[in-house]
Amino acid sequence: MIKINKKSDIASSEITPESIYLRRREFMKASGMLGSALLLNPWMTAGASISIGDYKKDVITLDEEITPEDDATSYNNFYEFGTGKSDPAQRSTKFKTDDWKITVGGECEKPGTYSLEDLIKPFDVEERVYRLRCVEAWSMVIPWLGVPLASIIKSLQPTSKAKYVAFKTLLDPRQMPGQNRSVLQWPYREGLRIDEATNPLALFAVGMYGKTMPNQNGAPVRLVVPWKYGFKSIKSIVSIDFVEQQPQTSWNMSSAREYGFFSNVNPSVNHPRWSQKKERRIGDIFKRETLMFNGYEEEVAHLYDDMDLKINF
Amino acid sequence: MSIQELLKSKFAKPLVFVLCLLPLSSIIWRIFYGDLGANPVETITHATGDWTLRFLLITLAISPFRQWFGLSALLRFRRMLGLYVFFYVCIHFSIWFIADHSFDFAEMIEDIIKRPYITIGFSAFVLLIPLAITSNNAMVRKLGRRWKKLHQLVYPILMLGVLHFLWLVKADYLEPGIYALIAAVLLLQRVNIKKWWGPKSSARSENFAQ
Numbered sequence: 366m367i368k369i370n371k372k373s374d375i376a377s378s379e380i381t382p383e384s385i386y387l388r389r390r391e392f393m394k395a396s397g398m399l400g401s402a403l404l405l406n407p408w409m410t411a412g413a414s415i416s417i418g419d420y421k422k423d424v425i426t427l428d429e430e431i432t433p434e435d436d437a438t439s440y441n442n443f444y445e446f447g448t449g450k451s452d453p454a455q456r457s458t459k460f461k462t463d464d465w466k467i468t469v470g471g472e473c474e475k476p477g478t479y480s481l482e483d484l485i486k487p488f489d490v491e492e493r494v495y496r497l498r499c500v501e502a503w504s505m506v507i508p509w510l511g512v513p514l515a516s517i518i519k520s521l522q523p524t525s526k527a528k529y530v531a532f533k534t535l536l537d538p539r540q541m542p543g544q545n546r547s548v549l550q551w552p553y554r555e556g557l558r559i560d561e562a563t564n565p566l567a568l569f570a571v572g573m574y575g576k577t578m579p580n581q582n583g584a585p586v587r588l589v590v591p592w593k594y595g596f597k598s599i600k601s602i603v604s605i606d607f608v609e610q611q612p613q614t615s616w617n618m619s620s621a622r623e624y625g626f627f628s629n630v631n632p633s634v635n636h637p638r639w640s641q642k643k644e645r646r647i648g649d650i651f652k653r654e655t656l657m658f659n660g661y662e663e664e665v666a667h668l669y670d671d672m673d674l675k676i677n678f
Numbered sequence: 679m680s681i682q683e684l685l686k687s688k689f690a691k692p693l694v695f696v697l698c699l700l701p702l703s704s705i706i707w708r709i710f711y712g713d714l715g716a717n718p719v720e721t722i723t724h725a726t727g728d729w730t731l732r733f734l735l736i737t738l739a740i741s742p743f744r745q746w747f748g749l750s751a752l753l754r755f756r757r758m759l760g761l762y763v764f765f766y767v768c769i770h771f772s773i774w775f776i777a778d779h780s781f782d783f784a785e786m787i788e789d790i791i792k793r794p795y796i797t798i799g800f801s802a803f804v805l806l807i808p809l810a811i812t813s814n815n816a817m818v819r820k821l822g823r824r825w826k827k828l829h830q831l832v833y834p835i836l837m838l839g840v841l842h843f844l845w846l847v848k849a850d851y852l853e854p855g856i857y858a859l860i861a862a863v864l865l866l867q868r869v870n871i872k873k874w875w876g877p878k879s880s881a882r883s884e885n886f887a888q
């Protein structure tokens with residue numbers, strides 16, 4: 366189902382719906398700046414911290430219909446901006462992401478504070494189409510732009526003691542009104558085992574639909590870990606720590622029996638309160654079967670070979 | 679014209695009837711204008727669930743409002759409001775059965791048994807059925823005193839409905855908490871404190887009677 370194209374391959378037109386293609390053309394024509402569409406994001410009111418410029422198209426494609434951009438940018442779980450699905454889009458318009466800094470610490474050779482720009486500059490930004498499966502049993506298909514998380518991690522040179530990578534979201538209740546209520550323990554935190562974080566599928570994402578990341582989707586940088594439930598893909602990252610012990614994660618702290626550290630998409634391990642066998646793809650009325658590891662079994666199943674996934678859910 | 683007279687006017691009932699259809703009209707309107715968001719099934723399920731609970735609270739607020747404000751005419755609307763509870767819960771249940779389970783009975787039963795919040799919601803729905811069936815005048819007459827007993831089922835139904843909402847949220851309990859609070863006020867208002875704490879009587883079961 367997934368094919369990783371060589372750079373020389375011709376772009377398969379099937380992956381991007383015509384409507385998005387047409388819109389992009391219109392837009393570039395209107396602005397007279399062909400080739401740098403990313404600088405022209407019409408929503409960029411607050412001014413994003415980075416420009417992506419050229420990116421490698423179709424690095425990972427998917428033969429499934431892409432979720433309309435309007436849906437992917439208006440139906441979000443981003444509790445920092447409120448718990449309603451439309452809160453993030455409505456309440457993040459003034460969120461400032463310029464001069465974004467990320468603090469790197471813990472068991473690595475290159476600790477320090479980096480600008481996001483410097484962190485991603487050495488690498489090619491790639492376009493990858495992934496399924497996104499929310500723990501609430503809905504899903505989308507999104508064309509992300511980003512750098513392999515493995516590349517970022519390698520550049521920071523973790524030591525042999527680095528068994529896990531811990532991430533944190535910005536804590537700034539003035540900009541993130543949802544943080545004024547303790548629905549979760551802020552700042553939001555997530556983590557991956559180092560072999561998960563360096564799996565080629567894990568993406569350090571800075572954009573989607575050919576543009577910089579919209580605020581409501583986790584601007585300016587978020588993880589995309591497509592074989593795990595959506596909440597593992599932490600948004601608006603400000604810190605990366607290499608640690609020896611399994612780090613605390615927000616949803617696990619909120620309810621450990623419902624949200625495990627691994628939280629791999631698994632149709633045979635139900636949420637204690639609802640079934641995970643099926644999901645509603647946004648745009649559909651009826652539900653479809655949920656795939657093991659969200660359809661990425663071939664790429665990631667080996668990471669969990671000696672684990673009982675019913676216990677380590 | 680006093681409020682009491684207004685409530686008694688012959689236009690009051692048709693007006694309330696139409697007002698109660700507004701939530702449904704709004705949903706239908708939004709279907710046609712594609713304004714239900716990225717997940718219309720979820721939007722409709724949540725909206726009809728919300729309105730089921732709201733009509734339940736409104737129905738149960740009739741008695742205290744009559745007492746507190748001396749508006750005996752409010753009673754005229756109680757049956758209609760109660761039937762709207764059933765109306766909205768039927769839509770709520772149907773959407774879930776059709777869109778979430780694609781008419782798959784076995785799967786639906788499994789969900790009802792295994793998922794406590796669904797078990798509870800479904801129980802509340804089932805308990806509403808006899809109330810809806812016995813809501814006409816003939817049944818009221820036929821059942822006599824037993825009618826009142828039967829319709830006290832509305833109290834457990836309210837508790838189940840609120841619990842259904844509380845049990846399905848992920849982390850933000852604010853909204854179901856507000857429903858729970860209003861429900862608690864309406865239920866506690868009916869507890870006859872003197873009877874409860876006073877000399878023992880055999881009428882305990884009637885403590886919840888309006």
